[in-house]
Amino acid sequence: MIEQLIIEGLAVGACYGLFGVAVAIIYKTSDVVNFAQGEMGMIATFVAFHVLTVYNVPFWLAFILTTAFAILLGMLIEFCFLRPAKDPTVLGFIIITLGAEMLLMGLAGWKWGAEQKDFPFLLSVQKMHKIMPGVVLNEWSIGVFVLSILIMIFLFLFFRFSKLGIAMRATQQNVNAAKIMGIKVERVFSITWAMSSLIGAVAAMFFAARSVLDPNFMMEPFMRAFAAAVLGGLASIPGVVVGGLLMGIIENIFGYVWPEWKPIVAFVVIVIVITIKPSGLFSKHYVKKV
């Protein structure tokens, strides 16, 4: 039983981690906590749903179209909402992203209605593989694990070795210095939002496959993913993923023993971690941002 609990915890935790990475990428580059992240993923998932059910296209094509949409959406939100803001404070950024969140939720409710829908995902939660006596692993979990690892490797290589990744890190450290060095910081921000939106959309599709699709479906996962990101350290991408995995395991084991306390355990853990290590478990330095 404990093995199965850990596997389930790791699977959902990997999903939290993946979504947390989407939040962390923007935070790392521009110090903005994007509260519209969940709804950006939600809209992208609705687009996938629409393409799949209305046009009956194969899943791989719907996936490609959705990722393209997510990239454009991320760039559009950065361009329309963030860029016009004149020297906003952190609070100003938060309000802007909250406004975008409400706009996207209203848009989804208007276009697709509030009735819940089943998201026809490629990987089934019902197709299981027995990995040891009494322990099963479903296709959905395998997909989350594989994807998380691939995205982690990609981001590690991207930020470490690519010119654009290094430009992103430089922009995060000092925007003015980056500008002087010839980095087009506005373009960097735009690409950052696009990447974040893309990763968020993929994670949201995984969440939708496990629950139901409606305009509110990402509210709760976003809160948990954000909590996982703070736990691991918002400034550290591997830390965010490990934070997600830890969160999944803690929630599952705690939820098994004391189910009625499960919804708050994540937030209790955050309070404890922030009190003891404000930068999160894996961040190297403390900058007061959260």
Place this chain on the structure above:
Amino acid sequence: MKKILIPVMIVCSFFLISSPANAAGKPGFDGKEIRIAQWGPQTGPAAPWGSVARGSDILFKIVNDEGGIHGRKIKYFIRDDQYNPAQTKAVVKELVEREGIFAFVGGVSAASGMAVKDYLAQNKVLWVGPSTAVIEYVFPLNPYLFAVYPLYEDEASILTKYAVQKMGIKKIAFFYQNDAYGKSGLKGCKSRMDAFNMKLVEEISVEPGEKDLSSQMMRLKSSEAEAVIMWVNPTSAAIALKTCATIGFKPQWISSNTLSDYALMNKITGGLWEGVITGAFALPPTSGDPLMTKYREAAKKYAPEERWGTFYLAGILFAEPLIEALKKVGPKLSTEACLQKLNSLKNFQGVGPMINWSSQVHQGSDSVMIHKCGPNSTYITLEGWTSNEMASWKTK
């Protein structure tokens, strides 16, 4: 100037303060029309339940097409409260004080209803068939509020009895939403289990917004329950069934009537809803019953864009007793006359349970049907109208 201004301000203030009371005094009808209203979430997170308010409209259209009630047509108002009690208060106040409403019907959300029930009673506005079962609506007696919906406690008791006696299930677990709705179901189930001298093998609560239920489902699996009775919202139910499918746990699922929209539930669970047993406060929407057929045909005529589902049908069901009482009142309509007819309504049955009200008890029914979701979301009737002989409110 001051001498003039102060008295003018006092007079204006008096009119401002006193105008709502005057407006609330409107009778809600005249020689040509009877004004009936309903609030409901037409937008926002609970919008799927907004079809209840639209469903009632079908019944009023049928009545109007048949000539109205003693020469008066029904004028029906729907207001979107977005499932927000503060918004409900605002729209109800606006309707009562500006439009003059004779009666409200339906009204989704216990919290919204609780926010306005005293206001409606103070203004002597009737409220028939709230769209949720809340014991506080009817006990202590509210003279202007008449409940149609069977109490969750009664329904859970009836379903538990069915599981134990008819299905021979020995190990039952209960999975419930951590609020008044879920706890009412748990209470009804436990009282029945006590009567059988049995204990639940597990009882697990869930918060309405939780999206990961793996640990809760693992715990239900560990309990080796043969049946799980659930008192949760559609999203939690769908996640529960999907999660159980991932861990290889296949109990007999039993649920309250709130999950009896099989087409919706099958859609959001990817077909996992087949075989689930639920309570029901109405005949199946696909029933061949003449009255049901009449409503179904009317819905096709008046609202072809609407899905003929349980919630839509519920809107008709909640309004039926009011129409019956209005017909019985005759041409000399008044709130008091209608109250008298509602208080003496006996053995009235439309497409819902049999309703009996008296001047002492306004909980109209203790009965539900038991259905099972068959292939292609069809309704299989396992048991007809069944009352709860253990209903605690009957002995009050």
